[in-house]
Amino acid sequence: MAEGLRGIRVTIPSEVRYLEAVRTMIQETAALAGLDKEATAQVELAVTEGCANVIRHCYCNSADQRIDLVFTFSPDVYEVRIDDYGTFVDPAKIKSRPLDQVRPGGLGVHLMKKVMDEVSYSKNRWGGTSLVMRKRLARPAKEEPRKDRRGR
Numbered sequence: 001m002a003e004g005l006r007g008i009r010v011t012i013p014s015e016v017r018y019l020e021a022v023r024t025m026i027q028e029t030a031a032l033a034g035l036d037k038e039a040t041a042q043v044e045l046a047v048t049e050g051c052a053n054v055i056r057h058c059y060c061n062s063a064d065q066r067i068d069l070v071f072t073f074s075p076d077v078y079e080v081r082i083d084d085y086g087t088f089v090d091p092a093k094i095k096s097r098p099l100d101q102v103r104p105g106g107l108g109v110h111l112m113k114k115v116m117d118e119v120s121y122s123k124n125r126w127g128g129t130s131l132v133m134r135k136r137l138a139r140p141a142k143e144e145p146r147k148d149r150r151g152r
Contacts, residue, residue, distance in 0.1 A: 006032070007072035014055045014065035019048050022069065026080075033073035034137055042115035043078065043135055049108035050082045050131050058086035058129070078135045084128040091121040 008029055012018040023044050030040040051067055059065040068083040113119050118134040 007070060009070045011066050011068050013063060014059045014067055015063045016055060019051055022047060022051060025071065029071040029073065030078060033078045035078055039135055043080065046112040046116045046133050047080050049112050053108050054082060054084045058084045076137055078137060080133050082131040083124050085126050086128045088123040088127055089129050
């Protein structure tokens with residue numbers, strides 16, 4: 001790994017019941033990365049939505065598939081990559097439903113893009129889809145050096 005870059009890789013079965021373990025992994029890795037509670041909750045929401053979309057849309061709720069997650073973080077960015085082994089989906093075809101339609105479901109992609117700083121899809125080496133989501137880490141601004149009474 002590059003200097004200052006740390007990470008964890010985990011594989012889960014394509015079952016909704018394993019999403020609680022994924023959320024626990026996010027809480028632990030986010031704490032290591034220095035994310036605050038609000039940012040951690042946003043990452044949990046986005047990753048849960050991303051995994052649920054893989055389970056529902058890619059694997060058609062089949063419980064015998066695998067989902068790989070890679071959590072990496074540096075001093076500036078927390079990143080999660082979700083890899084599936086299904087058929088690659090053209091990112092132009094991945095859309096949320098219109099927000100003015102009041103009904104359950106269909107807002108996962110909208111929520112992921114709303115709470116994460118970057119969301120991208122690409123074809124992975126297995127022919128499936130990789131979803132990469134990034135959250136910039138908020139760092140306190142550096143204080144300006146104090147000046148003496150004469151302005152120096």
